[in-house]
Amino acid sequence: MNAPPRVSTPQVLWLVGAIAMVVLPHAGRVPLWATALFLALALWRLAELAGRATPPGRAVRLALALAVAVGVYASYGQVFGRNPGVALLVAFSGLKLVETHSRRDAFVGVLLGYFLVVTNLLYTQSIPTGLYLTAALTLLTATLAALALPPGTAWPVRRQLGLAGSLLLQASPVAVALFVLFPRLPGPLWALPSDAHSARSGLDDTMSPGLISRLGLSDEVAFRVRFSGAQPSRDELYWRGPVLWTTDGRSWSAGEGGQESPPQVLAEGPTTGYQMTLEPHGRRWLYALDAPVEPPPGTQVRGDLQLLAAAPVRQRMRYEATSATRYRLPALGERQRRLALELPPGAHPDAVALARGWLAGGADPEARVTRALLLFREQPFVYSLNPPLLLGDPVDEFLFGSRKGFCEHYAGAFTVLMRAAGVPARVVTGYQGGEVNPLDGYLVVRQRDAHAWAEVWLEERGWVRVDPTGAVSPARVERGLDAALPEAVAPFAGLLLDEDSGVYRLLHGIRHGWDAANNWWNQWVLGYEQRRQRELLGRVGIDPSDWRRLGTALALLTGVPLLVVSLLLHLRRGRRLDPARRAYDRFCRALARRGVARAPAEAPLAFARRASRSLPAEAGTIESVTGAYVAVRYAPSGGDLERLRLLVRTFAAASRWPRGQSRGTRAGGTRFD
């Protein structure tokens, strides 16, 4: 009314705790100085509570605010955008803490906290984040509730948190109903700041030794696949990504090879339909099983069968496609043939000499391919995640020196050999294999399944996939990286576990469970966008564009849970009566049976007077019960609850039977009461 009420010590503690909780995950995202400033200001506020500091003056706060703005500009070169915005919010929430002295300030602080919760979601929406932020929301709501208590009152922490938790729990059905039914709008309302999406891990559009093996230890999911029919066998699961045509002798890049119109794919066997859920990787290409026959709508198919989306994939993306795993690609243009034979002049002299030897030996192209694979199989080549660093000519040194390499070494060297031997060849990068989660049936492909292989052009058969890694380590293709390289079993903290051991199976089971939960979360919570909403609502017969039916459903789905909450609140009302009140109510019921009912708002003493007039015989009892009740309820000393209960019990038992009945019956009655 007049001056806004001041915050109490518990209220400040709630606020500082809640704000600290939502700021904490940002600590690694904002510059160090912003975190340090927040911490310093929070501590300042706590010191002020303890009486060891005075609040900063207006001038100091203004100077700090300016310094924060300058600092953010210095750190980011701008003050708009996601990261600068979050840094500003973090620093300003610290400033808000030191200037919080009235309840109104504290309330603004809580609203800031709710906002900070959402800023966390711009970085990650994983299940652990969701759980953490749910806890943060509970703390913020508890703070809000603490601020609404009358001055001078404070509840115990558990009660305050319990109230906040139950409020959030009661609000959640409404939230879920709105979540399902609120129309989803595609696309941003206005241009997103350029840093809205951070860099993602995944394949690059170039390949050089070490780039793919770098991913070998990453357990991050690249994409998930659900097959609409039977799943092809594991050694056919080659997920095509960037196709690389050009090499400078060390690294491979896409070059100009794919700029042709898409070739005609002649399927030689059943095709496979599937739905991909691609994790954002910040690049334009999409992954597809080997040779896409029916690409997803809105995508472009390049000449080398690589799929391109209209824009870089910045959000989890779902698409459907049909592919062939046995197929023919009949055509090879003249330009493509030239590109597929090109080698940097003067590079890899030993490898080129070896391959020229095969060519001179008169073997046909297919035999030359076999010769190269035999080379990998018969020489002591080793498949390894940690190949030695190649300082000289990478291909020559690998083929004739170290002979240790990961898939990119084999694919690169093999393609060089083929080109030198006059067989058009190109490198394909992507993923190979994947793991079926038995819990939800999705095939999960992780970064560690990243792979590189080669395709060679054979006149009679077209482009043919050749995986030189399979020649060295068949297990990689048939059973995956874990089987081929036990030391690469990263998820279990580098433990070398036997695949059949109980611990391994247990950990594997946990991982499957966790992964299925994540997938469900991704598919139905995070991936709940316009299309999925349409699909789900369509299943229950609601057309999302029919606003009347949508509105009815929304009203029903939010109204019913609210009605339930309302009913529960009502029913709980009676259960919280204190024992004295319960005893007294029982006494009143007994009197009501005798014809004297207490009006709802009649004071106990007034009622006692009236009842004594109506039942003069019971006046003594009425007086002693009422006196005992009033003493228990209102006397400072507390009164004797047991005596009250005893009096009421006796009176109620006596009142159950009309006067004149035998004493024996009445005495017996008390036992049941």
Added chain:
Amino acid sequence: MAERPWRVLLRDFFGVGRATPPAGAYTVDRHRVFVLPTAQGYAFGATAGAVLIGAINYANSLAYLVAFLLAGLGLVSALHAHRNLLGLTLRPARVEPVFAGGEALFRVCLEAPGPRPAVTVAWRRADAGTARARWHEVDAPLPGAGSVCVELPVPAPRRGRLALGRLRVGTRYPLGLVRAWSPLELDTGCLVYPRPAGALPLPAPASPDPAPASGARGPAEQDFAGLRDYVHGDSSRRIHWKAAARGRDLPVKLFAGEAGQEVALRFPEAGAGGPEERLSQLARWVLEAERAGVRYALELPGTSLAAGHGEGHAERCLAALALYGARPGTP
């Protein structure tokens, strides 16, 4: 109060078995509860809206969920606020009469069958120096089942019966986002006595003392009988300044003839001013006579009270003065 669920539902949703509150007490039922957002509630809603816009813009599913959770929190807290008032009974307690110009202290007791945290009672009163009445609010929390009484001070500028007027019992529980309130009027009033004033001396005792004619001698000429403490309304002429200088706080001179005798306090003799001034003079006389230990009778046009003495008599006399000219029927 049998709190069986079905009976609660029948009573609160269909009005079955609901008794009307007895006169003077008021029990909040669901038909008379209003719920509206507070300023904080609007700010909270704006925050939820901002979160929703952010969620749409970034196509962020969990941000959608947060926005809807905040919306749900607002709705649920409205239900809680509503429920926090239901079943609350307000009953007026006895109010001590005051003199005009003072402040009436109304007392209202709240009782609830269960805990009702953060309940407030708002009433209208004019602030010092302003004529317009404004709403004031006092906390009446009921942390457990039980009762609590609050005091509502209201200025009493004029004699007569002062009504408490409209009250609002309200709550912002649990989150301060919505306010539920129920307007009510309690059958309670405060008796406001006329302000004791006037410079006329207490009339001389009547018949039992035959000697000098009443009113002919002023108090100054009477025999000094003793000292008593100052009472509001005493004339400054009667203060024994010498004794006051010696350290007694404001002693007032008492004269022989004032004790053990009977005076008649008559309306026509109470000065030459208007009726209000006369009533003020009479009130002062009543107090003076009471302090002096004199038996006194009160005679007003249309009412007269026989001579008497003591607290009860004074109260009856002052009440008669307070209600002089009021419509009959009021106590």
